[in-house]
Structure formats: structure tokens, C-alpha cells
Amino acid sequence: MKTISFINLKGGVGKTTVSTNLAYLLAESWELSVLFIDNDKQGNASRWFGADEAKGTLANILMDGAKMSEVFQHSRISNIDFVAADMGLLEANFQVLSEQEERQDILLKNALAEVADRYDICIIDNPPDINMSVFNALMVTDDVIIVTLPETDSIEGIRKMEEQIHDVKKFHPTLSIRGILINQYIAYPGFSNALDEVAGAGIPLFRTCISYATRNAKHGLMTASRDGKSIFEVCPNCRVARDIMRFAEELLG
Numbered sequence: 001m002k003t004i005s006f007i008n009l010k011g012g013v014g015k016t017t018v019s020t021n022l023a024y025l026l027a028e029s030w031e032l033s034v035l036f037i038d039n040d041k042q043g044n045a046s047r048w049f050g051a052d053e054a055k056g057t058l059a060n061i062l063m064d065g066a067k068m069s070e071v072f073q074h075s076r077i078s079n080i081d082f083v084a085a086d087m088g089l090l091e092a093n094f095q096v097l098s099e100q101e102e103r104q105d106i107l108l109k110n111a112l113a114e115v116a117d118r119y120d121i122c123i124i125d126n127p128p129d130i131n132m133s134v135f136n137a138l139m140v141t142d143d144v145i146i147v148t149l150p151e152t153d154s155i156e157g158i159r160k161m162e163e164q165i166h167d168v169k170k171f172h173p174t175l176s177i178r179g180i181l182i183n184q185y186i187a188y189p190g191f192s193n194a195l196d197e198v199a200g201a202g203i204p205l206f207r208t209c210i211s212y213a214t215r216n217a218k219h220g221l222m223t224a225s226r227d228g229k230s231i232f233e234v235c236p237n238c239r240v241a242r243d244i245m246r247f248a249e250e251l252l253g
């Protein structure tokens, strides 16, 4: 099982949009077996997958020692199971931080070992934050994808992420930054300067950018998010859908 984490300290850059739609595409078109982990207490991806609030969440794994098989849920998409998140993750992060006796950065790793051979790929949607659950996610990640807008503030977020990832690599040397994915790409004056700044950060950049959704595609994204559908079901021919397909090809070959 290969594990991919979508991450950026900055919020609203498209981590959830890209990671959930990629999961859908890989399960439906590539016929891969996908485990999706929502690592964000906002629970946006969990709602999108139709999480049952009565069932367990990632917080139970981190806080109560729950097993992965006790917590994961089947989604409406036959090849995707997911681990939900909710505000309980806030408390889990505090508790994990105060626990000094055992290593607290490998709780997710220990839980994932139980189910790793059931899935081809694990996709983790991270919060716009660095906390113990993010360190747990990085400890099981092979490839990090930093999603960014082509703006200075977002690029600053990349530098901060890189420092954190560098620190985690001391404990998990095969963790690598697979690349920076530019979302909401729109040609505007100064864009190439922003791109140079990204390249200057010394991290590989995906050739594929996800276009800024204009009227049809934006409507598609909003409808998809409201109805818990993928962009491929709502507007399969819009630019954003086609870009995510190209991104999947670039990512997985």
C-alpha cells in the first residue's frame, strides 16, 4: 500500500477537493482499492463520504487505542473505505501531546499495519495545521503532495511545511515530498514570478496545474460538494475534472 498525504499549513488551497476527487477517480476508473483517512477535525471529507456520526473516528485510534477495523467505514463507492474525523480530533491531539510514556507519533502507523494489505493506496487529507495527528500521518506517508495557490502567502506555507517534513524524516527517512501541486491556476500578471518562487523553494513541481474553476466548473464543484458527489459525476468535461485526471496520470504513471 502506497500512502499519499495532501498537506499545506495554509487553509482553503484545495487539499480536500483534490484528495477526495482523486480517491474517487482512482477507485472508479483505475479500479484501485483505496483507504481514505480524514485527518482534519473540520470533517469536510468525512461529510463528503457520508460518514456515520455514530461510528468511530480517527480520534478513537489516537486516543482510545481503537483498531482500524473497528473504525473504518465503507463509502458509497465500492472501492473506497474511509476513516472519518470530527471535532473529537481536537481533544485527541491534546491527549496525545500530554502522554509522555510511549511514542505518540506512531499510533496511526501501528493501527494501519492491520489493514495495509487490503488496499492499493491510502490517501490522507490533512488539516491546515501542524499537530500530533499530522505527525502521525507523516509517519505513515510515502509521498507528500503540497497543494498551493500560486500566491506568495501559500508559497511561504510551503517553506514551513518543508521544515516540518525535514524534521519527521529523521524518524522516517523514506518520507519524501513528491511535489507541489498548484491549484486554482489562472494566468495572471506575475504568475510566472510566483512559479519561480515555487521552483526556488527547491521542491519538484507537478507539470499539471488544476485550473481555477470558472462559472460552470465552480457550479460543478459547489454542487458536487453539496451532494457528496465527485466532480467527474457532476461535470466530467469541465477543466477541473480533466486537470485532476491529468494529475492522477502524472502522479501514478
Ligand SMILES: Nc1ncnc2c1ncn2[C@@H]1O[C@H](COP(=O)(O)OP(=O)(O)OP(=O)(O)O)[C@@H](O)[C@H]1O
Binding pocket: 010, 011, 012, 013, 014, 015, 016, 017, 018, 040, 042, 044, 126, 127, 128, 183, 184, 185, 210, 211, 212, 213, 214, 218, 221, 222, 225, 240
Ligand atoms: N480549482 C478550483 N477552482 C475554484 N475553486 C476551487 C478549486 N479548488 C477548490 N476550490 C474551492 O476552494 C474552497 C476550498 O477548497 P478545499 O476545501 O478543498 O480546500 P482545503 O485546502 O481542503 O481547505 P482547508 O484547509 O480548510 O481544509 C472550496 O470552496 C472549493 O470548492
Ligand SMILES: [Mg+2]
Binding pocket: 015, 016, 017, 040, 044, 125, 126, 127
Ligand atoms: Mg480541507
